[in-house]
Amino acid sequence: MSLGESASALGKVENTGSARHGGEHWLSERVLSAALLLLGTWFIASLVLLPSLDQATITEWLRDPSGAVPMALFVIAAFRHALDGLKVVVDDYVRDAGNRLALNTLFFFLAVGGGALALFALARIALGVAA
Amino acid sequence: MAAERPRPLSPHLTIWKWGPAMLVSILHRITGVGLSILGLAVLTWWLVAISGDAEGYAKFAQAASHPIGWVVIIGLTWAFFQHLLSGVRHLVMDSGHGMELGVNKSSAILTILGSVFLTAALWAYLLGVAQ
Numbered sequence: 628m629s630l631g632e633s634a635s636a637l638g639k640v641e642n643t644g645s646a647r648h649g650g651e652h653w654l655s656e657r658v659l660s661a662a663l664l665l666l667g668t669w670f671i672a673s674l675v676l677l678p679s680l681d682q683a684t685i686t687e688w689l690r691d692p693s694g695a696v697p698m699a700l701f702v703i704a705a706f707r708h709a710l711d712g713l714k715v716v717v718d719d720y721v722r723d724a725g726n727r728l729a730l731n732t733l734f735f736f737l738a739v740g741g742g743a744l745a746l747f748a749l750a751r752i753a754l755g756v757a758a
Numbered sequence: 759m760a761a762e763r764p765r766p767l768s769p770h771l772t773i774w775k776w777g778p779a780m781l782v783s784i785l786h787r788i789t790g791v792g793l794s795i796l797g798l799a800v801l802t803w804w805l806v807a808i809s810g811d812a813e814g815y816a817k818f819a820q821a822a823s824h825p826i827g828w829v830v831i832i833g834l835t836w837a838f839f840q841h842l843l844s845g846v847r848h849l850v851m852d853s854g855h856g857m858e859l860g861v862n863k864s865s866a867i868l869t870i871l872g873s874v875f876l877t878a879a880l881w882a883y884l885l886g887v888a889q
Contacts, residue, residue, distance in 0.1 A: 657852065660845050667842060671835075675883065682815040685808050705801070709794035716791060741802050748805035755809070
């Protein structure tokens with residue numbers, strides 16, 4: 628059974644129940660939730676432990692690989708998990724198939740665009756010339 | 759395939775007696791949507807502000823220290839802790855554990871107590887350090 632397989636043997640025979648896909652989405656949401664448990668805790672703990680939250684201190688923190696790399700992972704995992712979660716909410720509550728597709732597409736664009744913007748900003752901080 | 763008459767709907771929110779498990783389930787969705795949209799918008803704005811000039815960061819800091827900014831940021835930290843704790847509870851339940859009525863109710867109440875405690879502790883610490 629592959630990770631994405633979500634049909635039971637009986638369901639396959641009867642040709643009912645699961646659409647035989649969606650398992651990947653379900654699993655992605657949970658694997659990333661475990662990643663965010665670590666990365667989110669790291670993020671909050673780091674902000675708490677920084678001596679100050681001014682621009683210079685944060686820049687110094689994010690210029691070091693020990694700050695920049697987990698932060699990049701946090702951004703990627705957070706945007707992907709948000710997209711996974713919003714899709715579940717949209718699929719649950721939006722009845723019209725056209726509206727559902729439109730809203731899922733909108734959130735997809737927002738997540739990719741927002742994630743790209745956040746990563747670009749992070750790269751600029753991490754790789755920029757020291758002020 | 760046009761529906762000839764409306765399909766029967768399962769009883770919805772208004773008909774159930776409210777309990778901790780139901781409340782936490784709903785909170786998990788609301789905090790998830792809030793973190794996905796508002797939380798990631800703030801995170802992205804924060805990264806972009808740090809990557810830019812001092813003026814841009816001052817604008818972010820000004821917005822964050824506005825009364826509405828305080829409500830948003832403290833609200834987001836509570837949403838983060840609530841979603842994190844009920845997310846862990848969901849992972850346990852995904853594994854088939856914690857479904858018994860008593861355990862399920864207690865774990866739901868614990869996520870709420872935990873998120874309020876962690877939010878209060880975090881901000882008590884941060885505001886204590888700032889002074």
